Amino acid sequence: MDTQLTPKSFWNKPEGQAGKLFLIIILVAIGYAFFKFLPVILLLLQNTLYAIILLAVIGVIIFLLLDPRFRNLIFYSYKMIMRFITGLIIELDPIAIIEGHVQYLKKKRDTMEQQISNLRGQMVNLQNEMNDNVKNINNNLKLASLAKERGKTDTTIINARKAGRLKDSNVNINELYTKMEKLYHFLTKMFQASNMLIEDVEDEVKVKKRERKAILAGYSAFNSARKILKGDSDKQDIFNQAMEFIKEDVGAKVGEIDRFMEVSSFILDNADLQNGVNIEEGFNLLEKWEKEGSSMLLGDKKSVLAQVNVIDLNQPIPVSSKKNRYTDLLE
Numbered sequence: 257m258d259t260q261l262t263p264k265s266f267w268n269k270p271e272g273q274a275g276k277l278f279l280i281i282i283l284v285a286i287g288y289a290f291f292k293f294l295p296v297i298l299l300l301l302q303n304t305l306y307a308i309i310l311l312a313v314i315g316v317i318i319f320l321l322l323d324p325r326f327r328n329l330i331f332y333s334y335k336m337i338m339r340f341i342t343g344l345i346i347e348l349d350p351i352a353i354i355e356g357h358v359q360y361l362k363k364k365r366d367t368m369e370q371q372i373s374n375l376r377g378q379m380v381n382l383q384n385e386m387n388d389n390v391k392n393i394n395n396n397l398k399l400a401s402l403a404k405e406r407g408k409t410d411t412t413i414i415n416a417r418k419a420g421r422l423k424d425s426n427v428n429i430n431e432l433y434t435k436m437e438k439l440y441h442f443l444t445k446m447f448q449a450s451n452m453l454i455e456d457v458e459d460e461v462k463v464k465k466r467e468r469k470a471i472l473a474g475y476s477a478f479n480s481a482r483k484i485l486k487g488d489s490d491k492q493d494i495f496n497q498a499m500e501f502i503k504e505d506v507g508a509k510v511g512e513i514d515r516f517m518e519v520s521s522f523i524l525d526n527a528d529l530q531n532g533v534n535i536e537e538g539f540n541l542l543e544k545w546e547k548e549g550s551s552m553l554l555g556d557k558k559s560v561l562a563q564v565n566v567i568d569l570n571q572p573i574p575v576s577s578k579k580n581r582y583t584d585l586l587e
Contacts, residue, residue, distance in 0.1 A: 274341060351464060357510050358458060365450045368446065375439065386433070396416070450513060523535065
């Protein structure tokens with residue numbers, strides 16, 4: 257998974273898709289008008305004065321189109337018009353979209369916390385089962401030893417086999433427990449990253465709202481056009497580009513959380529200790545996710561796994577307070 261995001265071009269955004277459609281319509285309309293009025297144009301060209309005026313108009317249009325500043329102004333105006341039209345149908349405000357992501361993330365975080373709680377409960381059950389098996393193994397070995405001393409061969413064999421089966425069971429349970437430890441570690445790390453992301457994005461949105469308010473206070477279409485014609489960058493356009501980057505970055509991270517939670521949910525929803533098939537299929541999905549590349553939220557997954565220690569299920573879920581400011585990404 258590529259953790260580097262590049263801002264989308266105008267044509268790849270929703271308003272750009274609408275812009276493509278309108279541009280096609282405009283070109284078709286111009287083409288239709290040209291052929292419709294071609295006889296009139298040819299008639300005008302037969303008149304010297306009209307021909308000179310028509311060529312002068314065409315010359316002015318070509319001159320303006322060759323001016324990069326004028327082209328930028330036309331393109332900027334076109335973008336603003338398409339953004340306004342598209343905004344009447346769907347939400348385009350990046351800050352509003354980011355706030356929607358945050359609300360969605362909070363719901364996912366609550367679900368993740370419940371998943372961790374359920375997983376802890378299953379791991380405790382596995383620990384208890386292994387401890388009970390150890391007790392029964394020792395008990396059966398004692399009975400086998402006592403039966404052997406008394407010459408009861410059948411009883412000796414039965415109790416020895418019981419102990420052997422329980423040992424095999426513990427090997428299988430311990431293997432499952434080890435896999436659950438890996439899932440638990442990833443879940444807690446993802447939970448911490450989600451907390452950090454929510455806290456950081458909420459703080460960034462507060463800052464950006466104040467920044468946008470300050471920009472809009474001195475904003476006017478005339479000033480924007482004047483700056484573009486002078487070759488200066490428009491502050492509102494720069495601000496929107498920065499917010500688009502944050503929106504795409506948060507959206508990608510939300511997508512990663514969704515993908516991971518699909519895997520973890522599949523494992524927990526199908527966790528049947530008596531039927532290892534569904535569990536194995538779930539852990540195969542976890543291994544596939546693990547090999548998909550670096551995580552935008554966790555970084556190198558192998559490094560995360562290398563940090564796995566013995567899990568104390570009596571301890572609360574750790575919550576990270578580390579921050580990763582979006583401001584740093586935009587400087």
